[in-house]
Structures are given as structure tokens and as C-alpha cells.
Amino acid sequence: MSTGQGTSLRRYQRVLLKLSGGAFVHAGERGISMVEVDAIARQIERAAQSGVQLAIVIGGGNILRGAQFTAASSSVQEATAHYMGMLATVINGLALQDALESLGCQTRLSSAIRMDGVAEPYIRRRVRRHLEKGRIVILACGTGSPFVTTDTAAAQRALELEADILLKATRVDGVYSDDPEKNPHAVLYSELSYQAVREQNLRVMDPTAIAHCMEHDMPILVFNYRREGNIVRAVQGERVGTLICSQVPVPR
Ligand code: UDP
Numbered sequence: 001m002s003t004g005q006g007t008s009l010r011r012y013q014r015v016l017l018k019l020s021g022g023a024f025v026h027a028g029e030r031g032i033s034m035v036e037v038d039a040i041a042r043q044i045e046r047a048a049q050s051g052v053q054l055a056i057v058i059g060g061g062n063i064l065r066g067a068q069f070t071a072a073s074s075s076v077q078e079a080t081a082h083y084m085g086m087l088a089t090v091i092n093g094l095a096l097q098d099a100l101e102s103l104g105c106q107t108r109l110s111s112a113i114r115m116d117g118v119a120e121p122y123i124r125r126r127v128r129r130h131l132e133k134g135r136i137v138i139l140a141c142g143t144g145s146p147f148v149t150t151d152t153a154a155a156q157r158a159l160e161l162e163a164d165i166l167l168k169a170t171r172v173d174g175v176y177s178d179d180p181e182k183n184p185h186a187v188l189y190s191e192l193s194y195q196a197v198r199e200q201n202l203r204v205m206d207p208t209a210i211a212h213c214m215e216h217d218m219p220i221l222v223f224n225y226r227r228e229g230n231i232v233r234a235v236q237g238e239r240v241g242t243l244i245c246s247q248v249p250v251p252r
Helices: 034-049 078-102 124-132 150-160 194-199 207-216 230-235
Strands: 014-019 053-058 107-111 136-140 165-170 191-193 220-224 242-245
Touching: 014 150, 014 230, 034 053, 034 078, 034 230, 053 078, 053 124, 053 150, 078 107, 078 136, 107 124, 124 136, 150 165, 150 207, 165 230, 191 194, 194 207, 194 242, 220 230
Parallel strands: 014 053, 014 165, 053 136, 107 136, 165 220, 191 242
Antiparallel strands: 220 242
16 A cells, blocks of 8 residues: 655555554553543544545554453453453544544544444454545454453454554654663564564563564554654655564564
8 A cells, every 4th residue: 555765764654553542641640531541543644644644543452352351359250341341442443532622633533342422343354445435443342352452353353354553552762672761771673573572571562562573575564653743754654663574684
């Protein structure tokens, strides 16, 4: 789907943006902060103005993660807990939808679990049609199945919607060799191969998501959405953050 414009700037036609629930709240807090949601919506609106087709998979970790309930002492079954986590993504989706529409964006909220009163059911061909018409599509409820995360959903949707790239928005500048907050010598990679991410156990996305992308050669850009303008830069193909793709030398 992309039209090459040299190595430093590729214009994407369709991108899949993965936003974790953490983007909907102040650092270290839980719940939803509309100050944060509005700030990210403003960046998304500017990105959409560039003409790129934008599908967004949203997480729910600011509200609930299935793993919270996996202790044997919990009376909530593990699968139930994951369904609860998926429902949390719908709450975030509704907040983001209204924030984007208040800025004049056309949006659709599409849910992998049927919830007719608040969202459309996820139908791949329908979502593609919305994207072609310039609507921003927010994808809620992950894959619709328990025991995985919204990272895996992002990889899956990027593939089936034939996005040019999966943009993984994070709170750090990209992928480091080590935790930059603990190790001042940690190196920020500009490019990495999928293989290197797996072999070095780098914490980027969950391993299933990386495996999906690797198998189908879906590039991933890990970048810091908190730097103003970075979402626009990322969708315009500017080299921010860390690009994960095939055929990059394994770093030593
Ligand atoms: N989840 C799931 N299946 C999916 C996507 C998500 O069961 O396809 C559940 C899982 O329990 C997960 C929770 O929903 O912890 C919230 O998603 P996630 O943790 O990926 O949110 P994020 O960390 O991106 O905010």
C-alpha cells in the first residue's frame, strides 16, 4: 500500500496505530483522563489530515488487564478476566471516539465482541470501506478472544487490513538494549530485525505479535507518542523511534 519516496521518507496510505490504555491516563494513574485523551486525539486528527487511512487498536490496561485476576485465589476465572479486559478497551474507544469527533473527525468504533448499542461489529470488509472513505476506525475488544493482548490484535488487524506498517505508540523513544531508566549506557536502536528482538528478548510487544509480524513481514515502528508531533511524523514515514523489519543486521 505504500508509495516509496526514498529511504528517509515513505508515504503510507494505510497505517495501524496501536495505543495502549496508558495513553488515556496520566503516568502511573488508572482510569481515564480526558486531558490525555484530548491531547492524543489532537495528534491523531493532525495525522489524519495528511490523508493517511488510520485504523487504531486500543488497549485497556489503564482500566483492567486480564492478568490481574489470574491468581489462584481469585474467584474470577482467567478467561472471564480477559473478557473483562477486552470490555475495558470499549470504554477507551468511546472516549477516543468522542474526543476525535469533537475535533471534526469522522470516526467509527468497531468491536470484535458484538455490542450493538455502542459499536459496530467488526467486519473486515466494512472496516476497509470506512478507511477508504477517510473515516478513522477505532478497533475495540482486541481479537475478541481471551488469553492474548491488544498487541496481538494490532498485529492481526494490521495484516488483515493490509496496513503498510504497525505503529506502536509508547512512552519511550523506541527500543533500547536495556532499561534506559536503570542503565545510563542503554543504546536506543534505530533499526532492528524481528530476529534480534526475539533472540535478545527485547520488550517491545508481546511475542505473539512479533511472531505474526515477522511471519508476514509487517514492519513495526516503535515510537514515543508523548513527543508532540510524533504521531504525524510516524504516519508520514519520518524516521522516529525504532523500525523493526526483516534484514537488519543483528546488533552486538
Ligand atoms: N485482551 C484479550 N484478548 C485480546 C485483547 C485483549 O483477552 O485480543 C484482554 C487481556 O486480558 C488484556 C486486556 O484485554 O490484558 C487489556 O488489553 P491490553 O493489556 O493489551 O491493554 P494495553 O496494555 O495495551 O493497555
